[in-house]
Amino acid sequence: xxxxxxxxxxxxxASMAFALxxxxxxxxxxxxxxxxxxxxxxLHRTLLLDLRLxxxxxxxGTGGLLAVAGALMQVxxxxxxxxPYVLGLSGGAAVGALLAMLGGMGTLIISxxxxxxxxxxxxxxFGLAHGTGSxxxxxxLLTGVVVAAGWGAVITLMLAITPSYKLPGMLYWLMGDVSxxxxxxxxxxxxxVSVVVIMPLxxxxxxxxxxxxxxxxxxxxxxxxxxxxxxxxxxxxxxxVTTAGSIGFVGLIVPHMLRLVLGNDQRIILPASxxxxxxxxxxxxxxxxxxxAPEQLPVGVITALLxxxxxxxLLHRSR
Amino acid sequence: MVSRRLNSRLALxxxxxxxxxxxxxxxxxxxxxxxTRKELCLSAPAQRIxxxxxxxxxxxxxxGAGDRVMAVVNYSDYPPAALELPLIGSHTRxxxxxxxxxxxxxxxxxVTGNPPAQVELLDELxxxxxxxEPRTxxxxxxxxxxxxxxxxxxxxxxxEAERFRIGIASLTEQYLSVExxxxxxxxxxxxxxxxxxxxxxxxxxxxxxxxxxxxxMQRLIPRISAEVVLQADPDAILTGSVxxxxxxxxxxxxxxxxxxxxxxxxxxxxxxxxxxxxxxxxLDAIQTVCEKLENARERx
Numbered sequence: 013x014x015x016x017x018x019x020x021x022x023x024x025x026a027s028m029a030f031a032l033x034x035x036x037x038x039x040x041x042x043x044x045x046x047x048x049x050x051x052x053x054x055l056h057r058t059l060l061l062d063l064r065l066x067x068x069x070x071x072x073g074t075g076g077l078l079a080v081a082g083a084l085m086q087v088x089x090x091x092x093x094x095x096p097y098v099l100g101l102s103g104g105a106a107v108g109a110l111l112a113m114l115g116g117m118g119t120l121i122i123s124x125x126x127x128x129x130x131x132x133x134x135x136x137x138f139g140l141a142h143g144t145g146s147x148x149x150x151x152x153l154l155t156g157v158v159v160a161a162g163w164g165a166v167i168t169l170m171l172a173i174t175p176s177y178k179l180p181g182m183l184y185w186l187m188g189d190v191s192x193x194x195x196x197x198x199x200x201x202x203x204x205v206s207v208v209v210i211m212p213l214x215x216x217x218x219x220x221x222x223x224x225x226x227x228x229x230x231x232x233x234x235x236x237x238x239x240x241x242x243x244x245x246x247x248x249x250x251x252x253v254t255t256a257g258s259i260g261f262v263g264l265i266v267p268h269m270l271r272l273v274l275g276n277d278q279r280i281i282l283p284a285s286x287x288x289x290x291x292x293x294x295x296x297x298x299x300x301x302x303x304x305a306p307e308q309l310p311v312g313v314i315t316a317l318l319x320x321x322x323x324x325x326l327l328h329r330s331r
Numbered sequence: 332m333v334s335r336r337l338n339s340r341l342a343l344x345x346x347x348x349x350x351x352x353x354x355x356x357x358x359x360x361x362x363x364x365x366x367t368r369k370e371l372c373l374s375a376p377a378q379r380i381x382x383x384x385x386x387x388x389x390x391x392x393x394x395g396a397g398d399r400v401m402a403v404v405n406y407s408d409y410p411p412a413a414l415e416l417p418l419i420g421s422h423t424r425x426x427x428x429x430x431x432x433x434x435x436x437x438x439x440x441x442v443t444g445n446p447p448a449q450v451e452l453l454d455e456l457x458x459x460x461x462x463x464e465p466r467t468x469x470x471x472x473x474x475x476x477x478x479x480x481x482x483x484x485x486x487x488x489x490x491e492a493e494r495f496r497i498g499i500a501s502l503t504e505q506y507l508s509v510e511x512x513x514x515x516x517x518x519x520x521x522x523x524x525x526x527x528x529x530x531x532x533x534x535x536x537x538x539x540x541x542x543x544x545x546x547x548m549q550r551l552i553p554r555i556s557a558e559v560v561l562q563a564d565p566d567a568i569l570t571g572s573v574x575x576x577x578x579x580x581x582x583x584x585x586x587x588x589x590x591x592x593x594x595x596x597x598x599x600x601x602x603x604x605x606x607x608x609x610x611x612x613x614l615d616a617i618q619t620v621c622e623k624l625e626n627a628r629e630r631x
Contacts, residue, residue: 037432058431062456119448176552177443177464184423184446191424192448301426306417307405308424 016274020287024072027291031068031298032060036305070255071190071297071311072290073199075262077252079289080206082263083270083281084245087221088238089149095264096249099156102258103163104133105250109185110170113178119194122185123254130250133159138242147235152242188257190297190311199255206248207286213240214279221276259312262289265319272326292319363477365462366442366470373459376483377437381430384422384441387463388413389610390471391439394478395487401433409604409612425449431456437481439463465609466531468499475611491611498614499538506540506621510628514541515565515592520580524554531609539621541567561587567627568592571603575619595630599623 033044039056046052047060081096089098096102108129112122141147141155171182184192193199216237219227224234252259266289267281274280296314303309362372380399382388388407391400397412405421407413419433420426422444430438435458440450442464453460461481465471472492479488514536518524526532528546536543544563545553560568568590572578581598584590592598601623606616 035428036426037428055432055434058456059428063427063431119451172554173550175550180423180443181447184448189424191427192446194448194451301428306420306426306429308420308426310424 017280017283017287020284020291024287024291024294027294027298028068028072031071031294032064034298034302035059035064036302066196067190067193067297068294069196069200070193071293073196073203074190074193074252074256074259074290075266075293076203076286076290077199077206077248077255078259078263078293079266079285080203080210080282081245081248081252082289083267083278083285084210084217084241084248085263086267087217087278088241088245089153090221090223091149091153092268093264094153095260096245096252097258097260097263098153098160099133099137099246100160100163101130101133101246101249102253103160103167104136105130105253106186106258107163107166107170108132110167110174110182113182113185114170114174123194127250127254130246130253133163134243134246134250147238185257187310188253188259188312190256190259190293191301191308193256196255198251202248202251203286203290206244207283210244210282211279213237214277214282217241217278217282218276221278256311259293259315261312261315261319262293265323266292269319269323269326272330361480361483363461363480365477366464366474367462369462371459371461371481373437373481375436377459377481379433379435380437380439380482381419381433381435382407382439383425383445384439385409385604386608386610387439387441388416389608389612390463390475391478391482393488393491393611394475394482395484395491396478396482399482401435402430409610427452431458437461439478466529468495468531468534468613471609471611471613472496474609495611495614498611499617502614502617502621503538506538509540509625511540511542512566512624512628512631513544513563514624514627515544515560515563515568517568517570517580518552520570520583522554523557523560524552526552531613532606535606535613535617535620536569538617539624541620541624557583560584561590564591566591566595566631567597567599567624569599569601569620569623571606572600573603575600575602591631592627595627597627597630599627 037059039059043052043056047056078096085094085096085098086092105126109122109126112125137156137159141152174182216232219230219232220234220237228234267285270281270284270288274284292315296318297311300309300311300314360372360374361376362370364370378399379401380391380396381402382391382400383404385407388400388403389409391397392410400416402417402419403413405418419429422441423446427449438453438458438460440460440462442462450460463474465474472495475488475492479485516525516532516536518526525545527548527550528537528543530551533543533546544565545555568581568584570580572580577600584593584598587593601616601619605612
């Protein structure tokens with residue numbers, strides 16, 4: 013168990029080293045070593061410390077956040093198709109960000125507004141699903157999906173009535189790309205803290221995954237636990253979306269991939285998701301900026317191109 | 332009247348150029364204000380320039396500093412020399428590493444075309460940036476002059492700006508008294524989009540005596556329905572295409588034989604890149620549009 017986590021950790025470090033070493037400008041290993049020692053030319057320092065390092069950390073943080081949020085949502089909703097965006101969080105964030113852009117705000121306020129939008133979406137879905145009666149996963153899922161469709165309509169409406177000169181900025185935001193990340197720290201810190209917070213709950217999550225009745229019978233207080241997962245997953249997704257826009261696929265595929273290989277034990281799956289999600293996005297982003305350099309690809313293309321065959325292979329093998 | 336005004340402008344231009352020479356002699360800073368009203372001062376003429384839009388590339392060449400442009404983005408296809416320059420990605424996704432590796436001392440950005448986060452990153456890394464996006468004829472000549480100041484090529488740049496000003500003035504005078512005709516300019520076919528009078532294309536139409544049937548609409552590039560085009564019944568329909576060669580973009584209208592523009596065979600194609608980029612090539616675009624509208628008038 014710990015061995016597989018250790019292995020994933022090594023992979024994560026290797027992927028980061030790979031990301032730092034590779035770019036559209038070639039930096040030799042000797043130069044790389046010089047920069048690590050705090051020397052090296054100004055250009056090499058800029059390339060590595062100001063461009064590659066923050067971007068790599070942002071990619072790792074975002075990927076990790078999305079994968080953990082996806083794993084939590086799948087347990088919460090007991091639905092294998094759940095991903096971090098299924099309840100309309102990215103839609104809320106997008107509406108927040110686009111509103112700030114319409115108002116001509118700077119990037120900092122746009123990020124803040126995106127985060128506020130994501131949190132509003134969370135509260136809205138939770139409040140509506142709570143309603144007058146029961147709070148079942150299927151009710152939560154249905155509410156979320158319909159609210160997400162509502163956000164989608166609002167986004168389309170905003171794009172349709174926005175002055176054309178503001179459109180490109182909005183489209184960049186909607187596409188989602190690590191290169192637009194301003195600072196990696198929120199993603200990295202939230203990821204680290206949330207994994208530490210969630211680990212003590214992992215055993216209860218295992219029980220919950222078998223169904224709420226069984227969990228209640230085994231002495232788990234189901235309602236507060238579900239509530240905690242929901243808030244935490246929302247917070248993770250909101251941070252990820254605020255950092256790099258809505259990057260699809262990672263949150264859906266990474267937890268499933270890990271379950272196929274490691275089994276469905278949340279004590280392993282959650283930290284493994286953080287490591288594997290981060291690794292996948294770091295690798296994908298490195299390829300996105302180097303494959304056809306100087307042309308830059310959107311990272312979502314690469315995550316899907318890497319993830320789809322890997323996932324299908326694992327699924328095929330698993331029977 | 333017009334020529335006297337031009338003379339005074341020329342004199343002013345020369346005065347500025349002379350002042351600029353003095354500035355150079357005193358090794359003082361060269362300063363210019365960009366289209367976001369941010370002032371940029373360089374201690375020496377820019378020698379290593381990177382342009383982040385096809386329009387900026389064209390304007391930099393027009394300013395006489397084409398030989399200082401080290402790298403450009405995709406679709407920088409004019410002048411032909413720009414095609415030889417190395418690429419550093421597209422205007423939506425700039426390869427920041429490649430850009431930094433070239434060590435530019437001036438990066439000309441596009442106000443609404445480049446991702447704001449990437450431009451901010453350049454500012455943080457201490458790369459001098461100058462954001463441009465002319466939206467008027469006067470803005471085109473002004474931006475050429477400002478780029479020339481930054482590059483220290485005032486002589487060529489100011490002359491080119493003046494040539495553009497004179498060109499606009501003489502075309503304006505030439506088409507001042509032509510008969511106004513209602514015109515529809517199709518920016519895009521599906522969805523159907525046009526321009527209002529604030530758009531540079533709208534200004535070109537107006538100069539040529541075309542009355543833009545959607546000129547009063549509020550948005551710069553309004554999305555409209557085919558119905559309102561039929562209702563407006565323009566005398567001519569124009570659209571941009573590669574090199575102005577006829578293609579199928581206007582075929583949809585041929586279904587409506589009752590449209591005056593269709594009946595009189597007034598469906599026209601103009602070269603897309605000169606009319607959609609705010610550069611000196613606008614003069615060619617205006618010439619073409621005005622000639623097409625003249626044809627249209629004859630056929631009415």
